[in-house]
Amino acid sequence: MSTDYVLHMKGISKSFPGVKALSNVDFGLRKGEIHALMGENGAGKSTLIKTATGVYDWDSGEVRLAGRPIAPKSPLEAQQLGISTVYQEVNLCPNLTVAENIFIGRHPRKRGFIHWDKMYADSERLLERLDLYIDVKQPLSHYSVAIQQMVAIARAVDISNGILILDEPTSSLDANEVKQLFKVMRKLKQEGMGIVFVTHFLDQVYEVTDRITVLRNGTLVGEYVTSALSKTELVSHMIGREWSTEETAGMKAVEQISRDLFLQASTLGKRGSIYPIDLQIGKGEVLGLAGLLGSGRTEIAKLIFGIDKADEGILTIDGEQISSMYPQKAIQKGLGFTPEDRKVAGIVGELTIRENIVLALQARKGLFSFIPLRKQKEIANKYIELLKIKTPSAEQKIENLSGGNQQKVILARWLATQPKLLILDEPTRGIDVGSKMEIRKLILELAASGISILIISAELDEIVQCCNRIIVLRDRIKIGEVSGASMRENVIMEMIAKGAELYGKPGGIGA
Amino acid sequence: MKKVSLKISHNNIIVLATLLLLFILYGSGAALYKGFFSMQVFLNLFIDNAYLIIVATGMAFVIIKGGIDLSVASVVALISMVSAALFQQGANAFVVIFAALLIGTLFGAGQGYLIQRFQLHPWIVTLAGMFLARGISFLISTESIVISNPTFVLLSQHKIYVWEKNFITISVLIALAVVIAAILIGRYSSFGRAVYAIGGSEKSAILMGLPVARTTITVYTLSGLFSAIGGIVFTFYMLSGYSLHLMGMEMDAIASCVIGGILLTGGFGYLIGPTLGVLCTGIIQTIIMFQGTLSSWWTKITIGFLLFLFMAFQRIIVMRKEKSALPASKNKPNFENKVVNL
Numbered sequence: 001m002s003t004d005y006v007l008h009m010k011g012i013s014k015s016f017p018g019v020k021a022l023s024n025v026d027f028g029l030r031k032g033e034i035h036a037l038m039g040e041n042g043a044g045k046s047t048l049i050k051t052a053t054g055v056y057d058w059d060s061g062e063v064r065l066a067g068r069p070i071a072p073k074s075p076l077e078a079q080q081l082g083i084s085t086v087y088q089e090v091n092l093c094p095n096l097t098v099a100e101n102i103f104i105g106r107h108p109r110k111r112g113f114i115h116w117d118k119m120y121a122d123s124e125r126l127l128e129r130l131d132l133y134i135d136v137k138q139p140l141s142h143y144s145v146a147i148q149q150m151v152a153i154a155r156a157v158d159i160s161n162g163i164l165i166l167d168e169p170t171s172s173l174d175a176n177e178v179k180q181l182f183k184v185m186r187k188l189k190q191e192g193m194g195i196v197f198v199t200h201f202l203d204q205v206y207e208v209t210d211r212i213t214v215l216r217n218g219t220l221v222g223e224y225v226t227s228a229l230s231k232t233e234l235v236s237h238m239i240g241r242e243w244s245t246e247e248t249a250g251m252k253a254v255e256q257i258s259r260d261l262f263l264q265a266s267t268l269g270k271r272g273s274i275y276p277i278d279l280q281i282g283k284g285e286v287l288g289l290a291g292l293l294g295s296g297r298t299e300i301a302k303l304i305f306g307i308d309k310a311d312e313g314i315l316t317i318d319g320e321q322i323s324s325m326y327p328q329k330a331i332q333k334g335l336g337f338t339p340e341d342r343k344v345a346g347i348v349g350e351l352t353i354r355e356n357i358v359l360a361l362q363a364r365k366g367l368f369s370f371i372p373l374r375k376q377k378e379i380a381n382k383y384i385e386l387l388k389i390k391t392p393s394a395e396q397k398i399e400n401l402s403g404g405n406q407q408k409v410i411l412a413r414w415l416a417t418q419p420k421l422l423i424l425d426e427p428t429r430g431i432d433v434g435s436k437m438e439i440r441k442l443i444l445e446l447a448a449s450g451i452s453i454l455i456i457s458a459e460l461d462e463i464v465q466c467c468n469r470i471i472v473l474r475d476r477i478k479i480g481e482v483s484g485a486s487m488r489e490n491v492i493m494e495m496i497a498k499g500a501e502l503y504g505k506p507g508g509i510g511a
Numbered sequence: 512m513k514k515v516s517l518k519i520s521h522n523n524i525i526v527l528a529t530l531l532l533l534f535i536l537y538g539s540g541a542a543l544y545k546g547f548f549s550m551q552v553f554l555n556l557f558i559d560n561a562y563l564i565i566v567a568t569g570m571a572f573v574i575i576k577g578g579i580d581l582s583v584a585s586v587v588a589l590i591s592m593v594s595a596a597l598f599q600q601g602a603n604a605f606v607v608i609f610a611a612l613l614i615g616t617l618f619g620a621g622q623g624y625l626i627q628r629f630q631l632h633p634w635i636v637t638l639a640g641m642f643l644a645r646g647i648s649f650l651i652s653t654e655s656i657v658i659s660n661p662t663f664v665l666l667s668q669h670k671i672y673v674w675e676k677n678f679i680t681i682s683v684l685i686a687l688a689v690v691i692a693a694i695l696i697g698r699y700s701s702f703g704r705a706v707y708a709i710g711g712s713e714k715s716a717i718l719m720g721l722p723v724a725r726t727t728i729t730v731y732t733l734s735g736l737f738s739a740i741g742g743i744v745f746t747f748y749m750l751s752g753y754s755l756h757l758m759g760m761e762m763d764a765i766a767s768c769v770i771g772g773i774l775l776t777g778g779f780g781y782l783i784g785p786t787l788g789v790l791c792t793g794i795i796q797t798i799i800m801f802q803g804t805l806s807s808w809w810t811k812i813t814i815g816f817l818l819f820l821f822m823a824f825q826r827i828i829v830m831r832k833e834k835s836a837l838p839a840s841k842n843k844p845n846f847e848n849k850v851v852n853l
Contacts, residue, residue, distance in 0.1 A: 076720040091718045093711030095778035096704075104708055105701070105721050113699040155719075 005064070006031050006194040007052065007083070007163050012061035014047055021047040024061070025220045027213055029163065029194040034185055036205045036226070037198045039215035040238055040293055040458065045198055048215065049165055053085050054078035065163075082161020088168040090148040092155070094141035099123035101140050102155045126154050130184045145272065146177035150184070157188065164188065165196045168294070170204060174271070182208045200294030201475045202231055202497070216240050231497040238292075239460075239493070259285055261319075262452045263421055265304065268313030274299040276313055277478045279471055281421060286443065286453045288463035290492050291473030297456045298340055299476070301423045304454070305330045305337040318420070331364050336414030338407070340425040340456075346410045349399035353391055354380035356398045356409050361416045383412035387442060404428075404435025411442065421452040428462060440466055460489045472496060525772030525780075525825060529787045532770075532817075536794040544801040550677040556793040561682040562587065562745035567764040567771075567785035568693045569737025574768050575697075576730045577710040577777030578633040582622065582640035583738045584760035585648070586615055588753070590742025592648035594663075595656035595752025604662035612739045618644065619735015623728035633731075641761065648754040655753040658746065667747040682744040689740060690786050697782040706730055710777030766814055767792060770821050791817070 007029040014022040022044045029035050039045050050056045052063060054072030063070055065081060072078035075085070092101040099120050100107075108118040123136045132150050140148055149169055156164055166185075170178050185195055185208055197209055205212060205226065212229060214221040214237045221237045259282025269276035274296040281287050289297045302308040304315065306325030315322045317333050330337070339346050348356055357380045362371055371379075380394040387408045391401060398409055407427060414422055424443070428436040443466050447453050457463050463470055469483040472495045480495050541548035557564070566583050573580045590611045597607045622640050626633050658664075670678035697703040705726040708716045717723050749756065769775060770791050771784025795813045799805050 075718060079720055087718075091712075091715040093708045093715050093719075093778070095711035096708060100704065104704055105719055107701060107704065113695075114701070114704065 004030050006066055007196075008064040008067075009048070009052060010062045010064070012048065012051060012063070013059045014051060014056060015059055020218055022051075022058075022218045025215065025218070026223075027220075028223070029196055030211075031162065031194055032189055032192045033210040034189055034195045034197055034208055036209040036212045037196055037215070038200075038205065038212055038234070038238060039221075043215040043238075044218040045215055046167070047218075049085070049167055049196070049198065052078070053083055053165065079159055082159070083163045083165065084156035084160040085165040085167060086149070086152045086156050086169055090145065090152050092140055092148060092152055094148075095139055097137050097139055098127075098134060098143070098151055099136040101151055102126060102136075102158060106159075123154070126158055127151070130154055130157075130187070131180070144177075146173050146180070149173065149177075150181070153181075153184065157193070160193070162192065163194050163196075165198075167198045168200070169197075170199060170201060178204065200292055202234065202292075203475060205234075206231070214238055232494065235292075235493055235497040259283055262317070263304070264316040266314050266316075268300075268303055268310050268315055270299070270303060270308055270310050270312075273308060273476070274303065275477045279478070281452045281454060283420075283452055284447055284450045285469065286447045286455060286467045288467035288470040289454065289456045289473060290460060290463050290470050290496070292496060293458065294476075295473040295496075296476035297473060298425055300473075301337065301425055301454065301456055305335055305423060307337075328363070331360060331417065334418070334420035335423065336360065336417060336419035336421070337423045338410045338414065338425060338427060340429070347398050347406055349397065351398060352395045353384070353389070353398050353401070353409055354394040357383055357394075357412045357416055360413045364417055379416050380412075383415060387412055387415075388438065402435070404439065407435070407439060408442075411439070415446075419451060421454065422446065423454045423456075425456045426458065427455065428457070428459070436462070460492055464489055464492070523781070524828060525821070526784055526787065528821075528824065529770060529772055529784065529791065533787060533791055533794065536791060536798070540794060540798045540801065543798070547797070547801055550674055552797060554673070554677055554679050554683075556790055556797065557683045557686065558680050559748075560789045560793045561680070561686040562741040562748060563760070563763060563767065564686045564786050564789045565689045565737055565744060566741035566760070567767040567789055568690055568782060569734040569741070570761075570764045571768050571771070571773050571780065571782055571785045572693070572697070572706055572730050573633070573734045574765070574773050574775060575710045575777060575780055576706045576727065577713065578626070578727075578730065579637060579765070579775075580619075580622070580731065580734045580738075581634065581637040581761050582618070582644055583734065583741070583764055584757045585641045585644035586618055586735065586738035587742040587745050587760065588756040589618075589644040589648045590615060590739055591746045591749065591756055592651045592656070592752040592754055594743070594746050595658050596651045598658050598660045598663070599656060604660050604666075607660075607663075608743055611743050612736065615735045615737075615739020615742065616732055617735070619738070620728060620732040622735070623731030626731065627724050627727045637731075645754065648752075651754075652752075653754060655751050658750045658752065663747065664750065667750055680747070682747050685740065685744055689737065690783065693782045702726060702729060707778055710779070712778075763792070766818055769825075770814075770817055772821075772825075774825060 005028045009025070009027040012022050012025045012027075013020070025044065025048060027037070027048060037045050037048065047056065051058045054074045054077050065083070070081055072081055072083070093104070096104065102123045103119050107114045108122060109115055110118070120136055127134065127136065130150055130153065132147065132154070134143065134147060140151060153164070153166070153169070170181060173181065185197070189195060197205075199205060209226050211223060212226050212234065213223045214234070216238065217240075261280055262283045263281045265277065265279050267276035267278060277300060279287070279300070289300060291297050299308065303310045304325070306327050306329060309324070315325060322329070322333070327337075348359065354376055358371055358376045361379070365371065377394060383389070384391065384394060389401070389405050389408045389412070391405065398406060401409065427443070428439050440462060443453055443455065455463060455466055464487055467487070469481065470487055470492065471478055472480045472482065472492055474496050482491055482495075546552070566587065570580055570583060593614060594607045594611055597610065618640065622636050625631055625636050666681050669681055671680065671684070672678045697706070705716065705721045708719070708721055709723055709726055713723060745757070746752065764785070767785045767788030768780070769788070771780070771786070771788030773780030773784050792810065792814055796810050799807060799809050
């Protein structure tokens with residue numbers, strides 16, 4: 001066995017009720033390396049990290065720290081062992097000073113009293129190591145997220161004993177800030193620290209890491225040396241399918257119908273969420289957003305629907321320029337949005353199917369024009385029949401339905417408002433194959449009836465099957481658009497893997 | 512211990528505003544009324560409000576932690592009642608003081624335990640505590656009981672001359688000691704800093720490994736203890752126990768904290784703040800007293816206006832802070848270059 005591992009996880013398995021989150025996963029972190037942990041959503045990255053940091057217990061397997069088996073029971077215990085984690089969101093106290101955020105819980109003391117001067121001096125010295133020269137006496141909230149992130153890293157570095165875990169630290173940073181972070185990471189690496197780097201951004205992985213471990217569906221795909229793994233290989237490891245550039249299956253008949261524009265966004269963007277993007281959706285068109293997790297798919301939908309406020313750009317709907325979007329206005333303008341996680345953000349489990357269906361309609365009419373019960377029943381039954389929702393009656397609680405049928409209820413909710421544009425975020429995630437097919441068919445039928453549809457999906461075959469046009473995103477930037485003959489899974493995969501250079505060259509260059 | 516920075520920053524601006532208000536109020540009182548600008552009038556502010564300073568300082572810890580304690584006034588009434596009742600039984604003054612401190616501490620600890628252990632909302636728990644303490648005082652007696660214990664009378668009436676004929680009482684010394692201790696705890700102890708951290712973000716505090724549960728319970732215990740000390744000082748002041756003492760004083764304590772620059776959302780504020788807040792309301796009361804014809808309810812009206820003013824002021828500062836935390840850089844990365852570099 002190699003002994004140069006600072007952190008070695010062997011044969012880790014972990015089950016949650018009903019789900020096998022990790023099965024027999026190995027992960028080894030060496031001294032002085034930056035090791036990327038990659039995989040799509042649900043691959044088990046965070047579960048693996050959380051076993052090492054004491055948030056979860058594991059069912060079988062072994063974790064060794066510098067050769068010694070450990071079993072941390074809490075994040076605090078893991079910290080005391082020298083494993084510290086920096087999370088995506090900054091877990092510090094914004095009201096305290098920078099220095100105190102670094103030293104709280106471990107204040108330097110003099111005669112029993114906290115020694116503030118020493119604390120300020122120590123934290124200045126610590127931040128200097130990270131090339132950060134800021135006033136440590138200012139409260140943390142005074143600084144940008146990037147600096148807050150850096151302060152979190154400083155704290156982690158000071159606590160850690162050679163192991164640092166960075167869980168998507170870059171997702172809210174801009175390019176320069178990322179560069180700064182990478183400089184720090186390289187410096188720490190040179191000092192001999194082992195760094196686990198979790199990210200969704202391919203470029204960043206290639207820019208800064210030495211090794212990559214890929215997980216998929218809770219199993220280990222493999223550990224690779226970054227310089228020896230091409231991006232196309234990495235993407236296919238992550239997605240779990242090979243593709244050849246020759247593939248032609250799934251090609252659609254080229255149809256070039258000129259459509260009336262329904263929605264247009266120009267340079268719509270939000271700092272820390274999505275870089276300015278242009279997109280148009282025609283009437284009756286199905287537009288797809290493809291990209292890996294974290295590429296900005298959902299963020300675009302949120303901007304259009306007004307859940308997040310864009311801080312630049314113009315949104316035009318039906319020829320009318322919208323200056324400030326919010327969900328209620330979006331609904332009035334004929335937009336509908338089915339969110340990514342329907343359990344959390346879509347269904348109201350306690351209510352009946354009927355109530356869930358009329359929810360959006362009622363919201364649009366306002367609280368004071370109550371829809372009569374008879375009318376509600378009429379609407380509910382109409383859509384239950386139309387969408388073939390399998391339920392004994394409209395008065396069933398929605399939480400008793402299967403995932404596919406719940407999704408149909410949410411579709412029905414928006415269809416009842418007679419929308420002009422439906423935004424579907426992962427409409428078929430977590431539902432069985434039969435229902436998937438039905439929902440996809442339904443989407444095509446809706447489009448044929450003149451409703452514009454924006455689909456966000458991680459499943460490329462779904463996007464290719466349903467859409468007239470696909471916008472490809474990567475690292476929160478629109479890297480291209482495909483339509484017609486070039487709309488094939490392999491083309492999209494290559495675009496994602498290789499970045500913008502491939503745009504407009506269907507058939508592409510091999511890896 | 513450290514040099515005081517005189518720079519105006521977001522942090523101390525509210526306290527500075529309160530200080531300014533204090534000077535304006537005192538100055539206008541002195542300008543309007545003959546005899547207002549005297550040492551004793553100023554010292555009386557402390558003598559009359561010593562108990563409130565102590566209770567409000569305890570409340571400040573709770574509010575900074577992100578909680579609230581509505582039971583403080585009832586605890587003070589309960590302490591006055593228990594003391595009076597014990598004296599009726601012929602108890603020793605120091606036994607009474609000890610019992611009072613014990614009752615307050617246990618009462619606070621109990622509330623803290625309920626809030627932490629069952630994750631209950633502090634409004635509900637301390638509201639229950641407020642009814643409970645007030646109810647128990649009625650149980651002891653519905654009548655006012657006069658205290659004639661010689662030790663208490665001596666402690667109550669002993670004058671400490673600070674300047675010629677101007678004096679303070681022992682209560683004022685106790686209040687000042689409590690405030691100084693609170694400032695030291697807040698600034699120089701791990702517990703104090705944990706209180707601020709939890710007020711800033713409880714989730715982060717847990718992830719940073721701070722003893723959140725212990726700190727929460729301790730904060731309410733401390734508030735109970737301070738209420739007990741306040742209760743003893745108030746008993747010195749009134750020399751009687753009465754169940755109806757200080758109805759609604761918990762709101763005065765909260766108001767003093769707010770005027771003193773302690774944010775109700777938690778995490779911000781100086782522990783000298785409540786004292787300044789109490790002095791502000793004290794001066795308003797004194798002005799109205801000197802005026803002579805105004806109803807004493809004008810105190811409440813003025814305090815109401817001041818509260819609105821301070822809340823708005825605090826909000827504006829917080830909002831401006833949020834704005835300035837967003838830097839202007841919106842540069843889009845040069846994606847093409849990045850690809851070529853690889």
